[in-house]
Amino acid sequence: MAKMKKHMAFAIMALTGSAMAQSTNGVQIYGIADVALTHISNTGGNSRTGLDSGGASSSRIGLRGREDLGGGLQVGFTLESTVDLTNGSAGRSTSFFNRESTVSLISKDWGTLKVGRQLDFLNVDIGVPDAAPIIQGGQAAGYAGIAGAPVDVHIGGYQFDNTVKWMKTFGRVTTGLLYGFGAGTETKGKYVHGAMINYIDGGLSLGAGYTKDNFSPSNGPFAREAFAVKGMYVTGPWMFLANYYVGKDPESKAQIKPIELTVAYNFSEKVRVGGGIGVARATNKTGEKATLTQPFIGAKYNLSKRTHLYTMASLNTTSDKDAAPSTVGKPGGALFGTSTTDQQTVIRVGIHHRF
Numbered sequence: 001m002a003k004m005k006k007h008m009a010f011a012i013m014a015l016t017g018s019a020m021a022q023s024t025n026g027v028q029i030y031g032i033a034d035v036a037l038t039h040i041s042n043t044g045g046n047s048r049t050g051l052d053s054g055g056a057s058s059s060r061i062g063l064r065g066r067e068d069l070g071g072g073l074q075v076g077f078t079l080e081s082t083v084d085l086t087n088g089s090a091g092r093s094t095s096f097f098n099r100e101s102t103v104s105l106i107s108k109d110w111g112t113l114k115v116g117r118q119l120d121f122l123n124v125d126i127g128v129p130d131a132a133p134i135i136q137g138g139q140a141a142g143y144a145g146i147a148g149a150p151v152d153v154h155i156g157g158y159q160f161d162n163t164v165k166w167m168k169t170f171g172r173v174t175t176g177l178l179y180g181f182g183a184g185t186e187t188k189g190k191y192v193h194g195a196m197i198n199y200i201d202g203g204l205s206l207g208a209g210y211t212k213d214n215f216s217p218s219n220g221p222f223a224r225e226a227f228a229v230k231g232m233y234v235t236g237p238w239m240f241l242a243n244y245y246v247g248k249d250p251e252s253k254a255q256i257k258p259i260e261l262t263v264a265y266n267f268s269e270k271v272r273v274g275g276g277i278g279v280a281r282a283t284n285k286t287g288e289k290a291t292l293t294q295p296f297i298g299a300k301y302n303l304s305k306r307t308h309l310y311t312m313a314s315l316n317t318t319s320d321k322d323a324a325p326s327t328v329g330k331p332g333g334a335l336f337g338t339s340t341t342d343q344q345t346v347i348r349v350g351i352h353h354r355f
Contacts, residue, residue, distance in 0.1 A: 027065035029355075034059045035085045036310075036350025040328050042339040053085040055350035056310055060099055072108040099159060111168025117161045120226075121176055121196035122154040125167065126207030128198070128230035128241070151223040151254045153247030154211060158222055160192050167196075174198045182215040190215035203234035223247030223256070237266040239274070253287040256280055273299045288323035292316070306354040317343040 036055025040048045053059045062080030069075060080099040081090050090096055095117075102116035119125070152158070163180035175197050182190030196209040213224040226247040233240045241262040248255035257280060264274030275297040282290050298312035318326045319342070326339040328346050 027063060029061070029063060031061035031083070032057050032059055032352065032354055033083075033085060034350060034352045036348050038328075038346065038348045041345040042341055043328065043344070044338065045340040051086050053083070055348050056352050058099070059083045059085050062100070066106070074106040076104040076106055078102050078104075111166055114165045114167075116163070117159055118163055118165060120154060120158055120160060120178060120192075120194050120211040121209035122158070122194075122211060122226060122228045122245075125174075125176055125196050126198055126209045126228060126230050127174065127200060128205050128207045128232045128243070151247050151249050151256055153223050153245040153256050153258065154226045154228070155243075155245060155258070158211070158213075160213070163192065172199055172201050174200075178211075180215070205232045206230070224249050224251075239264040239266070241276075249285075252285045253283055254285045255283045257282075258292075270302045271299070273297075282324040284323050288320065290318050290320035290324035292318050292324055292326070308352050309350070310352060311347075311349045313345070313347045315343065315345050 034054050034057050036052050038048075038050065038052050038055060059082065060080055061083050062078060064076065064078040064080075066074050066076040078100050079097045080101070081097050082099055083090065090098065097117070100116070100118050102114045102118050104112055104114040106112045160178075160180045162182065163178055165176065165178045167174060167176040176195065178192070178194035180192035182192075192211065192213045192215060194209065194211040196207065198205070198207040200206075207228075207230045209228050211226045213222070213226075226245065228243065228245045230243045231241070239262075241260070241264075243258075243260045245258050246255070247257075258278055259280070260276060260278040262274060262276030264272055266272050275295070277296070278292075278294040280292040282292055284290075294314050294316050296312060296314035298310065300308045300310040302308045316326045316328065316339075318324055321339070321342045326342060326344050328344065
């Protein structure tokens with residue numbers, strides 16, 4: 001049981017990018033430095049080989065801290081920004097702290113109340129990783145995100161401004177609620193709300209989350225309504241994951257329904273291998289349908305507790321390239337390019353360091 005919990009903790013730590021415990025009454029600088037060499041067989045009719053920042057997880061840097069107020073109450077803050085290691089820029093955003101800028105009240109009795117710009121529940125808070133942080137394979141293609149799919153189903157989470165998030169753990173169950181007040185000076189009728197629940201018992205983890213977005217642009221890249229159900233089971237060196245999402249734009253016909261199945265095996269504390277398949281039923285804005293398929297394999301080798309090498313390969317195909325083309329993405333939703341045929345292969349080798 002202790003070994004099972006160790007594997008579970010490692011999986012979730014890989015997803016969240018936690019490098020070390022956060023100290024009370026102090027400020028911590030933390031982050032992820034991740035860069036990969038990626039080869040794509042077809043993007044815009046040509047092959048592509050180049051360096052990419054965030055091949056497995058988005059590279060980032062942040063500040064966070066807590067102060068003990070006494071009586072079981074703490075206040076905390078998080079300021080986090082994407083970093084593009086290939087050119088030193090703050091990613092693709094015009095906001096510097098684009099990933100998160102929040103202040104929190106943490107109570108042992110009442111849970112955590114977090115206010116500011118932050119992710120919805122569909123990635124980290126559900127408590128079950130997607131395949132990508134496990135074997136560095138699941139986010140190579142865009143079957144579930146901006147890259148090629150009619151809408152992004154928030155598989156890597158989506159940041160919302162002006163939000164309030166509450167989370168509380170009751171034994172093995174964690175629940176959460178989110179509400180956003182909209183953007184700009186006119187917020188009437190513009191809101192976002194969400195909810196989540198997660199259950200953990202030994203090697204079993206189950207989670208579900210929902211986001212309803214009423215202030216992002218209609219027909220934009222992100223699903224204005226998204227739902228996710230995730231499950232993970234760890235037994236000895238084996239890890240099994242199953243994730244199902246539904247994302248849609250209520251004001252158009254665009255929707256995506258991906259399912260991802262993954263098996264991973266730990267040969268030792270240093271070596272993990274795995275593979276899986278992602279299949280998504282896609283409908284574009286005009287109602288045309290296609291099936292996107294991505295079998296993938298991957299491996300990672302731990303150089304230390306905070307640094308690992310990884311490699312992955314996938315074959316991305318579409319049943320109708322005009323309805324939903326085959327494309328390649330990476331964590332954070334960046335799009336490399338669209339294949340001019342109904343398939344493309346991807347090979348990626350990288351290094352990932354948490355600090």
